[in-house]
Amino acid sequence: MAISIAIIGSGPAGFYAADAIQKSIENPIIDIIERLPTPYGLIRGGVAPDHQTTKKVAKKFEKTALAGDIRYFGNVEVGRDLTLDELREIYDVVILAIGAPADRKLTIPGSDKVGVHGSAAFVGWYNGHPDFVELEPDLKINAAMVIGNGNVALDVARLLVRSKSGRAKTDLPLYARDAMDASPIKDVYVLGRRGPQDAKFTNVELREMLDLSECVPVVDPADLSDEMPADMDDRDRRLAEKNLETLRAFSGIDPSGKPKRAHFVFYAQPVEILGGTHVEGIRIERTKVENGRAIGTGVTRDIPCGMVIAAIGYRADPIPGLPYDEALGIIPNDRGRIEQGLYAVGWIKRGPSGVISSSRPDGIEVAEHIAADFAAGGTRPGRDRLAELLAERGVRVVHFEDWQRLEKTEIDRASGPQPRHKFTDVADMIDHLEGRK
Numbered sequence: 169m170a171i172s173i174a175i176i177g178s179g180p181a182g183f184y185a186a187d188a189i190q191k192s193i194e195n196p197i198i199d200i201i202e203r204l205p206t207p208y209g210l211i212r213g214g215v216a217p218d219h220q221t222t223k224k225v226a227k228k229f230e231k232t233a234l235a236g237d238i239r240y241f242g243n244v245e246v247g248r249d250l251t252l253d254e255l256r257e258i259y260d261v262v263i264l265a266i267g268a269p270a271d272r273k274l275t276i277p278g279s280d281k282v283g284v285h286g287s288a289a290f291v292g293w294y295n296g297h298p299d300f301v302e303l304e305p306d307l308k309i310n311a312a313m314v315i316g317n318g319n320v321a322l323d324v325a326r327l328l329v330r331s332k333s334g335r336a337k338t339d340l341p342l343y344a345r346d347a348m349d350a351s352p353i354k355d356v357y358v359l360g361r362r363g364p365q366d367a368k369f370t371n372v373e374l375r376e377m378l379d380l381s382e383c384v385p386v387v388d389p390a391d392l393s394d395e396m397p398a399d400m401d402d403r404d405r406r407l408a409e410k411n412l413e414t415l416r417a418f419s420g421i422d423p424s425g426k427p428k429r430a431h432f433v434f435y436a437q438p439v440e441i442l443g444g445t446h447v448e449g450i451r452i453e454r455t456k457v458e459n460g461r462a463i464g465t466g467v468t469r470d471i472p473c474g475m476v477i478a479a480i481g482y483r484a485d486p487i488p489g490l491p492y493d494e495a496l497g498i499i500p501n502d503r504g505r506i507e508q509g510l511y512a513v514g515w516i517k518r519g520p521s522g523v524i525s526s527s528r529p530d531g532i533e534v535a536e537h538i539a540a541d542f543a544a545g546g547t548r549p550g551r552d553r554l555a556e557l558l559a560e561r562g563v564r565v566v567h568f569e570d571w572q573r574l575e576k577t578e579i580d581r582a583s584g585p586q587p588r589h590k591f592t593d594v595a596d597m598i599d600h601l602e603g604r605k
């Protein structure tokens with residue numbers, strides 16, 4: 169009998185797994201189960217709205233969704249609408265592709281002040297993720313601090329200082345675009361505990377800071393030493409050298425040349441968020457790197473700012489009934505295999521790092537496990553039983569053809585250079601599909 173496969177999560181990892189299984193296993197029946205009505209995980213809800221070319225990878229996943237025996241069950245959350253155990257009873261194979269959606273929290277004094285946000289929440293807000301539309305960050309501020317030295321920190325900083333015309337070409341939801349356009353923000357700081365050699369920015373994203381029409385990047389040339397960590401591999405060294413070259417170009421730019429500034433502050437760690445109930449500033453401490461570790465020097469300075477975004481990483485939440493690796497924030501697995509019939513791909517398997525395509529090999533690996541573990545084929549009912557169960561529970565499943573209708577509306581109702589006008593509320597999406605709106 170055909171193997172019935174449930175993939176939980178429709179981000180890149182879920183789709184790469186579906187694609188790999190389809191290509192290597194005979195006639196699999198694959199159901200992709202997604203808690204939101206909308207597919208594609210962080211491609212829709214994480215990748216920056218001004219990076220539309222990157223978001224186009226979704227078209228490739230659309231092809232996968234429409235090929236072979238794949239059915240999309242959107243608006244179905246495992247843990248809310250049915251349990252993982254139930255799913256495992258119904259399907260031969262269950263693949264966790266649920267990502268790592270939670271923020272790693274900032275824990276310094278003052279982190280609970282109004283105006284401190286994790287990047288998952290802030291990025292979710294500006295991408296119209298239904299979980300975060302109500303964040304409503306106060307952008308009536310002159311300066312913001314972004315803590316972190318990865319691409320997410322760059323995305324946040326860049327969007328805050330982009331011009332209105334630059335933002336008009338994005339799919340920022342109107343509430344976020346209006347708030348950003350109306351913001352008097354002039355200075356954004358990007359803070360790294362270590363030096364530029366250790367920054368995780370990709371060079372293309374860093375160089376993009378040179379192309380902003382209203383903002384200049386600023387860096388202290390004293391922080392740009394050529395010294396590389398001794399244990400660095402060749403690939404990291406090449407990236408670090410390119411980034412240093414780009415930062416040197418930043419250091420030669422007149423900071424008053426454009427109305428806004430993005431300050432790159434290296435060798436500094438946050439020690440306290442200042443202010444009353446609201447953020448009014450941040451105290452940072454100069455660090456030095458010794459034996460690969462950043463340690464405080466006791467020299468502090470205060471930077472006035474009205475918002476702090478902690479872009480210091482993501483983590484997965486534990487799943488009831490499954491082991492959890494607290495340190496790595498993943499479900500422990502052996503190259504994607506948790507146990508016979510249960511597998512993991514993407515960020516829940518590897519931890520929250522890497523680009524979209526980094527999840528591709530995970531899918532191939534899992535397809536190999538399934539081929540080996542289910543050489544005799546499958547035995548469980550899969551799809552029909554799932555559909556029955558969800559109908560019994562009154563769940564309004566959003567199938568792929570429903571999503572295509574939502575997407576068409578998003579594109580049709582966009583205005584000017586806006587690529588799409590997103591739905592950001594689940595009830596609105598269902599109302600639209602039911603013809604109520």
Ligand SMILES: Cc1cc2nc3c(=O)[nH]c(=O)nc-3n(C[C@H](O)[C@H](O)[C@H](O)COP(=O)(O)OP(=O)(O)OC[C@H]3O[C@@H](n4cnc5c(N)ncnc54)[C@H](O)[C@@H]3O)c2cc1C
Nearest residue numbers: 177179180181202203209210214246266267514515523524
């Ligand atoms: C802010 C940000 C910007 C990024 N920008 C880029 C970029 O420009 N270029 C690039 O290459 N990479 C980028 N990345 C990295 C890339 O997005 C990730 O590598 C990739 O999305 C990880 O894929 P995933 O499928 O493991 O997780 P996700 O993309 O998070 O997908 C997980 C999916 O599972 C669903 N889900 C979770 N729990 C459940 C449940 N219980 N039931 C049903 N469904 C569930 C979620 O709703 C989600 O759709 C970015 C990441 C972030 C955070």
